Amino acid sequence: MRAAVIVFPGSxxxxxxxxxxxxxxxxxxxxxxxxxxxxxxxxxxxALPGGFSFGDHxxxxxxAGKSPIMRAVSxxxxxxxxxxxxxxxxxxxxxxxxxxxxLLRNGNLKFLCKPVALTVKTSASPFTSAWNxxxxxxxxxxxxxxxxxxxxxxxxxxxxEDRVAFTYADGAPNGAVxxxxxxxxxxxxxxxxxxxxxxxxxxxxGGTDGxxxxxxxxxxxxxx
Amino acid sequence: MKARVHVSxxxxxxDPQGEAIRHxxxxxxFEGVEGVRQGKLIELELAQTDPAAAEAEVKxxxxxxLANPVIESYTIEIx
Numbered sequence: 001m002r003a004a005v006i007v008f009p010g011s012x013x014x015x016x017x018x019x020x021x022x023x024x025x026x027x028x029x030x031x032x033x034x035x036x037x038x039x040x041x042x043x044x045x046x047a048l049p050g051g052f053s054f055g056d057h058x059x060x061x062x063x064a065g066k067s068p069i070m071r072a073v074s075x076x077x078x079x080x081x082x083x084x085x086x087x088x089x090x091x092x093x094x095x096x097x098x099x100x101x102x103l104l105r106n107g108n109l110k111f112l113c114k115p116v117a118l119t120v121k122t123s124a125s126p127f128t129s130a131w132n133x134x135x136x137x138x139x140x141x142x143x144x145x146x147x148x149x150x151x152x153x154x155x156x157x158x159x160x161e162d163r164v165a166f167t168y169a170d171g172a173p174n175g176a177v178x179x180x181x182x183x184x185x186x187x188x189x190x191x192x193x194x195x196x197x198x199x200x201x202x203x204x205x206g207g208t209d210g211x212x213x214x215x216x217x218x219x220x221x222x223x224x
Numbered sequence: 225m226k227a228r229v230h231v232s233x234x235x236x237x238x239d240p241q242g243e244a245i246r247h248x249x250x251x252x253x254f255e256g257v258e259g260v261r262q263g264k265l266i267e268l269e270l271a272q273t274d275p276a277a278a279e280a281e282v283k284x285x286x287x288x289x290l291a292n293p294v295i296e297s298y299t300i301e302i303x
Contacts (some may be wrong), residue, residue, distance in 0.1 A: 059292055066289060095292065102294040104233075109240050149237065149295060175238070 001221035003027045003045040008064045010032045011030040013050035013086065013198060020198035021047065024214035034067040041078035043072045044221040045082045046073055048089030050142070050196055060103060060145045061091030070096055082126060082221065083190045087143055089191030090182070099183055100158070101150030106143070107175025113142040115207070117169035118181055118195060122162045125184055126220030127191045136169055137209040139195040148176040148183070158183055165191055214222065228301040231291045232263030238253045263267050266290055275302045 003021045007014045014031065021027045030040050034053075039046065053064035064070070070092070077083050077098050106112055115138045120131040131137070150158065155178060158164050166182035174194070179222040182193030197210030199224040233239050242260040249257045268285075272278040282300050291298040 058289070062289065062292065094294070100294075102292055104237070104295065105240055107238065107240050109244055147238075151294075175240070 001025060001027045001044045001218055002030075002040075002042055002101070003047060004030045004032045004040055004043050005047045006034060006069055007030050007049070008051065008053035008067060008088075009091075010051050010053040010055055011051035011088070013088075013196065016196075016198045017047050017049045020201045020214055021045075021217075024136065024201050024211050025218035027218070028056070032067045032069060034064065037068045037072060039069070039072045039076055043076070043081065045217060046076055047083060048073075048083070048085040048092050049198075050087030050089060053088055053092065054154055055129070056145070059091075059095065061088060061093075061095040064088070064092045065095035074098060077185070080187065080189060081130040082217070084127065084217075085139075085190075086191040086198065087146075087194055088194055090194055092188065093192040095214065098190050099185055100154045101148055101183065103145050103194070104147040104149055104175075105145050106173075107147055108173075111142075111144045111174050112146070113140070115140045115200075116173060116175075116181075116195060118166045119169045121164045121167055123131055124162060125165060125188045125191065125216075127184075127213055127216050128165055129219060137166075137212070138200065138207050139197055139210050140199045141173070141195045142199075143194055146174040146176065147172070148180045148194070150177065161186070166193055166195065206213075225273060225275065225279055226303045227268040227270055227278060229266040229268065229282060229286060229290055229298055230263055230271065230301075231266065231286075231296050231298045232261055233295060234297050237295050278302050 163184040167179040198211040200210030246260040
């Protein structure tokens with residue numbers, strides 16, 4: 001598997017994502033600046049990292065979503081490429097329309113930074129195949145705008161098509177509708193999630209519950 | 225010419241910031257504030273001098289960037 005991590009001004013989990021992909025998925029990782037207009041050749045995965053791209057101005061992820069590189073990322077996704085967006089990366093994916101719904105200010109208005117228990121809702125995706133549906137995983141969150149919302153029809157489609165990847169096991173701390181923590185695209189190759197799996201891949205992180213996500217990717221994209 | 229774009233959360237989308245403002249107003253003794261919705265105002269200076277063309281252009285800007293149609297609605301004033 002070959003991967004790229006997109007770096008925006010204000011990204012702050014880009015290196016963590018690079019290290020997790022290298023360490024757990026044994027992937028060569030290229031860092032790509034947001035002003036680039038094309039992706040490296042032969043990529044299997046593009047990761048949009050967490051952070052506060054463009055200072056969260058206008059709306060979280062809105063300005064990054066219009067960055068030159070995002071046109072190439074959209075083309076990559078529409079051609080069947082795999083894309084992982086974590087935290088700010090998830091916000092960017094909803095802003096570009098690669099995933100449905102939106103992320104709003106946390107219901108209690110607090111910045112939430114703590115490990116949370118997630119329920120893995122599906123193992124039928126290249127991001128979650130190393131888990132069984134129903135498994136629990138402790139993965140940190142760190143966000144101010146993580147309340148997932150979508151209209152009733154979209155929610156029905158997401159749930160009916162088994163496209164909710166993760167929910168908050170003990171109720172959404174941020175007010176997300178139906179406790180949704182991560183969702184998949186229709187072709188299941190784009191995942192957006194608020195929790196940070198890249199911050200839970202080494203014993204020194206306090207836990208390795210995020211590692212199965214990267215192992216799943218390594219398995220799915222091994223021969224690509 | 226100038227354009228003012230008001231962006232607000234759609235009806236039905238929870239606005240916890242508006243709710244916090246409502247509570248604070250209550251604390252200050254302002255009674256009877258039954259709801260607060262917070263939005264934003266974006267003022268644009270445009271080279272365009274034709275109001276209809278300006279409005280059409282700003283509408284495109286709203287759809288492309290200024291508002292997120294999933295959660296927000298907007299109004300445009302041309303002056």
